[in-house]
Structure formats: C-alpha cells, structure tokens
Amino acid sequence: DVVMTQTPLSLSVTPGQPASISCRSSQSPLHSDGRTYLDWYMQKPGQPPQLLIYEVSNRFSGVPDRFSGSGSGTDFTLKISRVEAEDVGVYYCLQTIQVPWTFGQGTKVEIK
C-alpha cells in the first residue's frame, strides 16, 4: 500500500500568519495519464471532510485563494497564506493513484 506521511501532526497558528503542512508519499502519485492524484481535504469538528485541493494544486470550487497546494514526485505541501479562525480543523492528504487509496494521518490546526 502507498503510505502517506504528514508533518507536523499538529499546528498552532496565530491568526493572519501562514501555515504549511507537508505530505510525503511512499510512491509517486503520478499517473500514466500525466495527472498527479494527490488531494487535500479539511475536516471541521463534527462535519464530514471537504475537498480543498485536487491533483496537487487545483483549488476546488468555493475554496478561498489563501489555500494553495504544490509539490511533485513524492513530496507535497498545503499552504495557508493567512490563517483564519474558520480554518480550524484536521487536514488530510489523500493519494488515489493506487488501490487501496490511502490518507495521511491528519494534521490538526488550532488557533493560538
């Protein structure tokens, strides 16, 4: 199985400051179709996960532009340019290049 490793596992951020979460995959999520199947999800307390970023760097509809994704090969990053109170939650990366699809352990983001 493809192992997804996120760092850090928790993050405490002052509002208005940036935040960054790393995700490393044990195998490249680059498909033969040229797409890289690495997505980011955020789960607010008591809610289902919601899609933020798909295929490394594409923001899903309605996602604020303070969220951005980057990376290649086996190393990927989710950045929040200026953290807001509503960004509190747990962030997960997900690879869908190989079954079983696998999530990272999750990174809990809190506000200072």
Add this chain to the structure above:
Amino acid sequence: EVELVESGGDLVQPGGSLRLSCAASGFTFSNYWMNWIRQAPGKGLEWVAHIKPDGSEKNYVDSVKGRFTISRDNAKSFLYLQMNSLRAEDTAVYYCARDGRILPYWGQGTLVTVSS
C-alpha cells in the same frame, strides 16, 4: 444540489451483520464512481471500498475483503455496504462519497458500533 444521505448504522454484536445505505440525489447517479470511507472515533480517515458506475468493478481495503460487499442500485440511486463478520475495529462513522479519484461530495455519515 448534490446530496448524499447515509443510513443503517447501529449497535451490533461482534460477528454480526449490518447493511448501510446511501441515498443519492441531485445528480445522475449511474454516471459516477461511489465510495465508502470510514473514521473510527477520534481517528483518521480510511478508504473502505469503491464501485464503478455500472457496478462491474469493485475494490476494497484489505481489512474488509471477504467480509464487506459494496453494491449499488442505479435505478433507485442507492449505494450499499453489506458488512458481515463485524469486528470491534469496524466501529466507525461510515461516509459515502461521490466520484472517482477526487471526492468532492460526502454525506454526513452513519455510526456503526460493534460491541457486546
């Protein structure tokens, strides 16, 4: 508007069975891959299974192979998860989610508790 509503979660004894349902609306159900994803209490997300639009391809995480069966009824726009030989470690909120390699739509989840 896309809506996914799970049901069927319950308290069940180890070794028991349960069938989860996911009612889909707001889109042409028969056009999309569908998934089940679970989350144990206080834990992270685990993809469980998915099924092709016409039901001809199904994949599972190893921990549920031979015990769980994913299926769908395209005429009724329902997704199912038949869970047999349930174990304590299957205790989780089970979400259905739409689409193939990207999961833009999720239901609110249904809680399955396996305990004696």
